[in-house]
Amino acid sequence: xxxxxxxxxxxxxxxxxxxxxxxxxxxxxxxxxxxxxxxxxxxxxxxxxxxxxxxxxxxxxxxxxxxxxxxxxxxxxxxxxxxxxxxxxxxxxxxxxxxxxxxxxxxxxxxxxxxxxxxxxxxxxxxxxxxxxxxxxxxxxxxxxx
Numbered sequence: 001x002x003x004x005x006x007x008x009x010x011x012x013x014x015x016x017x018x019x020x021x022x023x024x025x026x027x028x029x030x031x032x033x034x035x036x037x038x039x040x041x042x043x044x045x046x047x048x049x050x051x052x053x054x055x056x057x058x059x060x061x062x063x064x065x066x067x068x069x070x071x072x073x074x075x076x077x078x079x080x081x082x083x084x085x086x087x088x089x090x091x092x093x094x095x096x097x098x099x100x101x102x103x104x105x106x107x108x109x110x111x112x113x114x115x116x117x118x119x120x121x122x123x124x125x126x127x128x129x130x131x132x133x134x135x136x137x138x139x140x141x142x143x144x145x146x
Contacts, residue, residue, distance in 0.1 A: 001139065004093075006050075070093050
């Protein structure tokens with residue numbers, strides 16, 4: 001099984017950016033912990049980050065036929081990107097939305113996810129555990145679809 005992890009804008013700043021909201025782990029720390037759990041689940045992951053909306057859209061489009069599931073932390077694009085929503089919908093690869101913080105307990109503009117309606121589910125508010133739960137959900141979704 002292959003899972004594509006996509007990380008949106010500013011997640012490359014984890015560890016120093018608002019640690020009271022996002023924690024002190026870097027994105028590399030999170031990736032290492034996800035890779036460790038993926039190995040236990042006999043799952044191959046590809047872990048990517050971009051600050052560019054178009055690059056994320058391209059990766060989603062390229063996922064069809066290469067990955068079984070996409071796990072995405074679209075960060076700020078969650079609330080603004082019709083392009084990401086349309087790409088997820090178009091490729092038909094099961095997608096799970098994740099967030100480190102609880103977007104529903106934050107500023108009003110963060111409460112609406114444009115991608116949620118085209119994702120299999122949403123996991124938010126558990127910090128690093130959101131990524132681990134996203135991986136485990138991806139394995140579960142993939143198992144149920146075969």
